[in-house]
Amino acid sequence: NAGVTQTPKFQVLKTGQSMTLQCAQDMNHNSMYWYRQDPGMGLRLIYYSASEGTTDKGEVPNGYNVSRLNKREFSLRLESAAPSQTSVYFCAGREGTNSPLHFGNGTRLTVT
Amino acid sequence: QKEVEQNSGPLSVPEGAIASLNCTYSDRGSQSFFWYRQYSGKSPELIMSIYSNGDKEDGRFTAQLNKASQYVSLLIRDSQPSDSATYLCAVKVGNFNKFYFGSGTKLNVKP
Numbered sequence: 001n002a003g004v005t006q007t008p009k010f011q012v013l014k015t016g017q018s019m020t021l022q023c024a025q026d027m028n029h030n031s032m033y034w035y036r037q038d039p040g041m042g043l044r045l046i047y048y049s050a051s052e053g054t055t056d057k058g059e060v061p062n063g064y065n066v067s068r069l070n071k072r073e074f075s076l077r078l079e080s081a082a083p084s085q086t087s088v089y090f091c092a093g094r095e096g097t098n099s100p101l102h103f104g105n106g107t108r109l110t111v112t
Numbered sequence: 113q114k115e116v117e118q119n120s121g122p123l124s125v126p127e128g129a130i131a132s133l134n135c136t137y138s139d140r141g142s143q144s145f146f147w148y149r150q151y152s153g154k155s156p157e158l159i160m161s162i163y164s165n166g167d168k169e170d171g172r173f174t175a176q177l178n179k180a181s182q183y184v185s186l187l188i189r190d191s192q193p194s195d196s197a198t199y200l201c202a203v204k205v206g207n208f209n210k211f212y213f214g215s216g217t218k219l220n221v222k223p
Contacts, residue, residue: 031209033211035213040120040215041215042116042118042200042213042214042215042216043156043200043202043213044213045210045211045212048209048210050209056209058210059212090155090156098143098144098161098163098204100144100146100158100161100202101146101156101158101202101211102158103155103156103157104155105154105155106154106155
């Protein structure tokens with residue numbers, strides 16, 4: 001039981017490059033989330049998926065797209081990376097209505 | 113106005129003391145409240161969840177919720193140096209699936 005698994009752990013991109021951050025869970029989570037964390041800013045919600053087949057914008061969705069491929073997988077795509085997207089990205093999932101979030105180990109992304 | 117506000121700290125307490133961490137939230141429809149601990153370079157881990165007014169105790173940790181004042185707190189008794197971390201307050205807003213986080217309070221427990 002791996003929980004919430006994110007890949008890659010680290011990534012360096014040049015401005016304008018694209019990439020997809022992968023997230024997979026084996027904890028029967030119905031809802032999945034993508035957050036970014038910047039110094040002094042806490043965790044900010046980018047996108048979330050309340051259930052398989054649905055996605056919704058969070059606080060900071062611009063420059064990102066997501067795909068809820070199936071119940072297990074929720075990916076985050078940067079189509080044209082910008083230095084402002086340098087951050088630590090966390091994927092999280094939760095099972096039911098009042099369940100807490102369970103986080104993956106994070107992806108540290110640097111855009112030069 | 114941010115959905116969830118926390119004092120960024122750092123909050124310094126001596127070993128063995130009680131650490132008190134506070135959080136306020138803006139949406140009166142919020143129903144679920146969580147405290148996470150995050151060590152430097154690591155992911156947030158759940159410490160406590162609380163859903164109704166009053167206190168909830170788990171070991172050395174006590175969460176307190178006052179919905180009328182839109183205030184939630186975390187008390188850590190007998191603080192240990194291993195408790196030194198950033199503590200994040202999270203709020204689930206109403207019937208939506210969104211979770212909002214405060215910016216975190218950094219706690220230093222001095223031996």
